[in-house]
Amino acid sequence: MQGIWTTERIRAAERKLLAVTPDGALMRKAAFGLSVHAAKMLGAPSGRRVTLLVGSGDNGGDALWAGFFLRKRNVAVTAVLLNPDKAHPQGLAALKRAGGRVVPVADSPQWIRKADLVIDGIVGISARGSLRPDAASLLEHIKAPVLAVDLPSGVDPDTGAIDGPAITADRTVTFGARKPVHALAPAACGEVFLVDLGLDLEDPDLVRLEAEDVAACWPIPGPSDDKYTLGVTGVAAGSAVYPGAAVLSAGAAVYATSGMVRYAGPAADLVRSRWPEIIATGSVTDAGRVQSWVVGPGIGTGHEGREVLATVLGAGVPVCADADATTLIAQHSDVLDARDPDTPLVLTPHDREFARLMGSEPGKDRVAAARACARRYDAVVLLKGHCTVVAAPDGRAMVNTPRGSWLATPGSGDVLSGLIGAVLAAGVDPWLASGAAAYVHSLAGELAAAGAPTSSSGILGAISDALRTLHWRKS
Ligand SMILES: NC(=O)C1=CN([C@@H]2O[C@H](COP(=O)(O)OP(=O)(O)OC[C@H]3O[C@@H](n4cnc5c(N)ncnc54)[C@H](OP(=O)(O)O)[C@@H]3O)[C@@H](O)[C@H]2O)[C@@H](O)CC1
Numbered sequence: 483m484q485g486i487w488t489t490e491r492i493r494a495a496e497r498k499l500l501a502v503t504p505d506g507a508l509m510r511k512a513a514f515g516l517s518v519h520a521a522k523m524l525g526a527p528s529g530r531r532v533t534l535l536v537g538s539g540d541n542g543g544d545a546l547w548a549g550f551f552l553r554k555r556n557v558a559v560t561a562v563l564l565n566p567d568k569a570h571p572q573g574l575a576a577l578k579r580a581g582g583r584v585v586p587v588a589d590s591p592q593w594i595r596k597a598d599l600v601i602d603g604i605v606g607i608s609a610r611g612s613l614r615p616d617a618a619s620l621l622e623h624i625k626a627p628v629l630a631v632d633l634p635s636g637v638d639p640d641t642g643a644i645d646g647p648a649i650t651a652d653r654t655v656t657f658g659a660r661k662p663v664h665a666l667a668p669a670a671c672g673e674v675f676l677v678d679l680g681l682d683l684e685d686p687d688l689v690r691l692e693a694e695d696v697a698a699c700w701p702i703p704g705p706s707d708d709k710y711t712l713g714v715t716g717v718a719a720g721s722a723v724y725p726g727a728a729v730l731s732a733g734a735a736v737y738a739t740s741g742m743v744r745y746a747g748p749a750a751d752l753v754r755s756r757w758p759e760i761i762a763t764g765s766v767t768d769a770g771r772v773q774s775w776v777v778g779p780g781i782g783t784g785h786e787g788r789e790v791l792a793t794v795l796g797a798g799v800p801v802c803a804d805a806d807a808t809t810l811i812a813q814h815s816d817v818l819d820a821r822d823p824d825t826p827l828v829l830t831p832h833d834r835e836f837a838r839l840m841g842s843e844p845g846k847d848r849v850a851a852a853r854a855c856a857r858r859y860d861a862v863v864l865l866k867g868h869c870t871v872v873a874a875p876d877g878r879a880m881v882n883t884p885r886g887s888w889l890a891t892p893g894s895g896d897v898l899s900g901l902i903g904a905v906l907a908a909g910v911d912p913w914l915a916s917g918a919a920a921y922v923h924s925l926a927g928e929l930a931a932a933g934a935p936t937s938s939s940g941i942l943g944a945i946s947d948a949l950r951t952l953h954w955r956k957s
């Protein structure tokens with residue numbers, strides 16, 4: 483699991499380390515790492531032109547020191563100082579000593595336009611609010627690839643929110659530890675690299691699953707397993723109007739697990755004909771025993787849907803309440819009375835469903851929003867979006883960062899619900915199960931797309947490929 487720390491925690495850890503480190507040593511270490519990445523981006527660095535955008539804090543200091551190291555490799559370095567009086571004095575002196583050019587904002591457009599690489603040292607973890615106009619005015623001249631120092635300026639370090647002009651980096655080099663911005667604003671960060679500073683950090687504020695975490699929790703059969711032992715997934719989805727939701731959700735469960743999948747609802751004939759391995763019935767009351775229920779996709783928000791939801795909430799097994807089920811819960815909170823408080827519940831709202839559950843949309847701080855919703859409903863909340871946040875009622879939070887936006891296609895949420903249900907049926911912790919499902923979902927989207935738009939059926943068909951990329955410990 484990859485740990486992510488808020489800027490407050492990072493600053494506290496930095497203070498401790500700075501107190502026992504020779505003056506300037508950490509910054510030079512950070513800047514040297516930065517210069518190595520800059521040189522890689524330039525290919526053959528000698529004779530190439532790099533322009534530094536330098537703000538008034540230590541982020542600008544990093545850029546200036548990186549400029550110093552690049553001068554040693556015969557790079558032509560120009561620093562644009564946003565506030566000459568406040569530019570990091572030692573960094574500025576070092577760059578000048580090494581033959582770097584320094585220009586004021588007024589003269590900067592030409593130096594930004596003709597650069598082979600722009601290094602963004604405008605603001606780092608102490609950034610507050612949107613970029614000020616003088617800083618923002620520099621961005622329009624950028625033509626070259628951008629290397630962001632610590633984080634792309636203009637993006638909120640703790641929420642990843644972008645409110646106004648912001649740097650879009652090709653690569654970000656961060657120091658000490660990953661910050662929320664790196665997980666929550668992937669399109670602005672580009673590829674993120676970490677320079678280790680030896681910070682003493684534990685108990686991350688946020689985590690991101692890696693392939694081995696998903697492999698370790700995903701239910702795959704071992705020598706003593708049979709069709710029941712990995713858990714039976716129940717899917718209560720679809721209606722006469724929306725039978726496709728049932729096919730997609732149940733189909734995702736079929737691909738996700740070698741255990742049994744049961745379906746209950748009005749699309750039983752269609753589901754059976756599409757997935758002969760599924761035991762399908764017309765009603766949840768005669769579906770047979772399951773170890774988890776997925777309820778909601780396409781069931782509608784009327785009386786019948788409400789009855790179905792109440793029945794599965796009272797079944798005493800983990801429930802993933804998706805799509806119409808989240809709306810039903812928002813509109814009729816008493817339906818939750820049917821729930822055994824010890825039975826895990828996963829809610830999977832997108833922003834509009836979230837607004838129904840919580841009274842307003844998630845806003846800029848999606849992690850805080852998901853945490854608040856998880857606490858309010860005593861449920862795991864998987865907040866859908868470009869980056870998906872999964873929060874547990876005890877405060878644990880993780881984020882799934884996708885590569886691309888291929889999942890933005892109708893029915894893709896139905897696929898996700900089936901994946902979650904399959905992992906829940908195996909008895910995996912519901913927070914981990916939801917995060918692992920989001921990971922496999924986005925990986926399947928990426929593989930299905932392979933660089934061109936795909937569909938939910940395509941994502942469904944790529945689930946096995948996604949799972950094959952994980953490194954199993956047993957089989
Ligand atoms: N500590 C360490 O061990 C290490 C730290 N390191 C580095 O230090 C960085 C943090 O440096 P930091 O704290 O000096 O602040 P930083 O983010 O550069 O600038 C903030 C300043 O900019 C301004 N400003 C604020 N908002 C603004 C806006 N919207 N638009 C425009 N300007 C704005 C405001 O200054 P003002 O102009 O108001 O005086 C504010 O004070 C960190 O990200 C990493 O790169 C590395 O060297 C590794 C070792």
Ligand SMILES: Nc1ncnc2c1ncn2[C@@H]1O[C@H](COP(=O)(O)OP(=O)(O)O)[C@@H](O)[C@H]1O
Pocket residue numbers: 805832865866867868869870884886887888889890891892893894895896897898923
């Ligand atoms: N721009 C995007 N980038 C990445 N993933 C996205 C994007 N937009 C939506 N998604 C993902 O696609 C899925 C859409 O689910 P949902 O909103 O329920 O749609 P549907 O009801 O059509 O199935 C979610 O998993 C969400 O996180």
Ligand SMILES: [K+]
Pocket residue numbers: 541602603604605606630631632633634635
């Ligand atoms: K920056």
